[in-house]
Amino acid sequence: QPATLGRGDAGSTKAAAHFVFVPLNEQGHLIPAVDTALLLATHGALCTIVAPPSTAARVRHTVDAARHSGLPVRLVEFPLDYAAAGLPEGADHADRIEPRYMMSYYRAVALLRAPIERYLRARAPYPTCVVSDFFNPWTTELAAGLGVPRLSFFCMCAFSILCQHNLERFHAFAGVEDSNEPVVVPGLETRRVVVTRAQAPGFLRGIPIPEWEALADYIERARAEADGVIFNTFLELEPEYAAGYAAARGMKVWTVGPVSLYHQQAGAAATLASRGKGNNDTPAVDAAGCLRWLDGRDPGSVLYVSFGSIVQPEPKQVVELGLGLEASGHPFVWVVRNAGGYDEAVRAFLDELEARVAGRGLIVRGWAPQAVILSHAAAGGFVTHCGWNSMLEAIVAGLPVVTWPHFADQFLNEKMAVEVLGIGVSVGVKEPLIYQAVKKEIVVGRDVVEAAVRSVMGGGEEAERRRRRVRALAAKARAAVQEGGSSHANLLDLVKRFEPRDN
Numbered sequence: 001q002p003a004t005l006g007r008g009d010a011g012s013t014k015a016a017a018h019f020v021f022v023p024l025n026e027q028g029h030l031i032p033a034v035d036t037a038l039l040l041a042t043h044g045a046l047c048t049i050v051a052p053p054s055t056a057a058r059v060r061h062t063v064d065a066a067r068h069s070g071l072p073v074r075l076v077e078f079p080l081d082y083a084a085a086g087l088p089e090g091a092d093h094a095d096r097i098e099p100r101y102m103m104s105y106y107r108a109v110a111l112l113r114a115p116i117e118r119y120l121r122a123r124a125p126y127p128t129c130v131v132s133d134f135f136n137p138w139t140t141e142l143a144a145g146l147g148v149p150r151l152s153f154f155c156m157c158a159f160s161i162l163c164q165h166n167l168e169r170f171h172a173f174a175g176v177e178d179s180n181e182p183v184v185v186p187g188l189e190t191r192r193v194v195v196t197r198a199q200a201p202g203f204l205r206g207i208p209i210p211e212w213e214a215l216a217d218y219i220e221r222a223r224a225e226a227d228g229v230i231f232n233t234f235l236e237l238e239p240e241y242a243a244g245y246a247a248a249r250g251m252k253v254w255t256v257g258p259v260s261l262y263h264q265q266a267g268a269a270a271t272l273a274s275r276g277k278g279n280n281d282t283p284a285v286d287a288a289g290c291l292r293w294l295d296g297r298d299p300g301s302v303l304y305v306s307f308g309s310i311v312q313p314e315p316k317q318v319v320e321l322g323l324g325l326e327a328s329g330h331p332f333v334w335v336v337r338n339a340g341g342y343d344e345a346v347r348a349f350l351d352e353l354e355a356r357v358a359g360r361g362l363i364v365r366g367w368a369p370q371a372v373i374l375s376h377a378a379a380g381g382f383v384t385h386c387g388w389n390s391m392l393e394a395i396v397a398g399l400p401v402v403t404w405p406h407f408a409d410q411f412l413n414e415k416m417a418v419e420v421l422g423i424g425v426s427v428g429v430k431e432p433l434i435y436q437a438v439k440k441e442i443v444v445g446r447d448v449v450e451a452a453v454r455s456v457m458g459g460g461e462e463a464e465r466r467r468r469r470v471r472a473l474a475a476k477a478r479a480a481v482q483e484g485g486s487s488h489a490n491l492l493d494l495v496k497r498f499e500p501r502d503n
């Protein structure tokens with residue numbers, strides 16, 4: 001008989017739902033998955049997060065803090081068998097692995113199925129649902145072995161997922177030779193969205209990594225066979241796309257976001273500051289230092305610039321971006337991921353720029369407490385690569401965006417920001433900047449950067465309209481996660497629906 005774990009349910013003898021989260025190592029997947037687990041735990045479900053040690057290290061602090069505050073959540077580590085997977089020892093951060101080892105990495109993670117199943121069988125309470133990152137298709141077999149349902153967890157928006165799904169379902173690019181020729185996304189009822197194959201090559205398609213196509217097929221099968229989908233988005237942001245995806249797949253969709261609001265709601269400022277910060281991502285500035293710096297700036301005056309946890313701009317691009325920021329005249333916090341990995345010339349450029357803009361520009365060389373910075377009153381705009389978490393964090397903070405997509409769902413997210421929501425200005429990149437089949441040098445010039453920044457941070461009528469729109473969305477985001485809100489209701493529904501059947 002499963003243990004009773006429900007909180008706020010005094011006197012009840014009902015056993016609680018027990019979700020097993022199988023996240024991915026990439027920060028953009030891992031952070032929202034863990035936040036979702038914490039939210040479900042807040043509503044009384046037990047959540048067990050299973051992960052290899054390097055993945056667990058990135059979220060250990062956050063999970064431990066939640067556990068100590070009384071949430072029924074646990075993080076269990078399973079070591080990777082490097083030799084069995086043909087993976088070099090220690091190559092276990094998916095965002096740093098050389099592309100040639102990528103498949104071995106996913107093989108190593110998939111080999112965790114048997115030990116995870118053994119662990120879960122041996123310990124009460126028995127799981128009632130597996131929540132798997134869509135990138136872990138082997139969880140189909142895990143859930144089947146355990147005899148429990150499996151939900152796909154998407155760290156992307158419903159709009160991008162539905163567009164991608166429809167492009168494939170209706171073979172929209174069939175017969176289109178030129179990968180830069182725009183086609184209309186089929187099956188969207190209320191909007192005409194135009195996209196190229198280069199920007200939306202098919203879900204996880206067109207990536208020049210050996211065996212990748214086979215993995216993409218396996219992932220698609222696993223997605224089609226899922227018992228439902230959890231999205232880190234909120235219904236009011238994209239009702240027709242959430243409903244559209246549910247209808248297209250014939251499965252239930254739960255929108256539970258923005259999950260970053262968990263930390264603010266829980267009053268857990270410390271965990272928000274350290275989200276995703278593992279031992280390999282030591283921040284160059286601490287949250288307190290950043291906040292002090294921001295305290296000295298005018299409200300809404302600071303531009304935050306970051307390309308997330310995977311994108312690493314080319315040296316030339318770093319220089320053009322830096323000069324564009326300088327020329328814009330606006331205060332900025334610029335996060336340069338893995339700055340130490342650049343050559344001497346780029347590092348010297350950054351040092352000199354920092355000296356020239358002293359007091360006006362802060363360069364963070366490494367991992368930044370992004371969500372904390374964005375929610376500071378001094379933040380006024382965000383230059384983003386359009387990773388969905390970053391986009392949603394911008395919306396939560398009520399910040400208009402300069403959109404600079406690089407790959408994956410980012411071009412569709414840009415369309416969401418610029419065309420659907422009207423909260424962004426594009427720098428005009430038309431083709432993927434990383435994972436290109438044929439390497440092309442595409443550099444956004446300093447003038448383009450400056451113009452886009454001025455447009456978003458400036459005081460013109462359109463800039464004001466953008467601000468008003470995104471602030472209205474921020475209010476809706478907050479309402480969604482509060483009692484009576486759509487995401488709140490969906491979390492409660494999940495907890496109820498996946499209670500043990502013999503309750």
Ligand code: UDP
Pocket residue numbers: 026027028029031275276306307308309310311335366367368369370371386387388389390391393
């Ligand atoms: N992030 C952060 N500090 C950094 C870089 C990223 O806290 O220096 C967080 C960011 O807040 C977001 C996630 O990492 O929650 C990145 O996800 P996103 O989908 O935006 O982009 P990805 O990294 O997957 O490309």
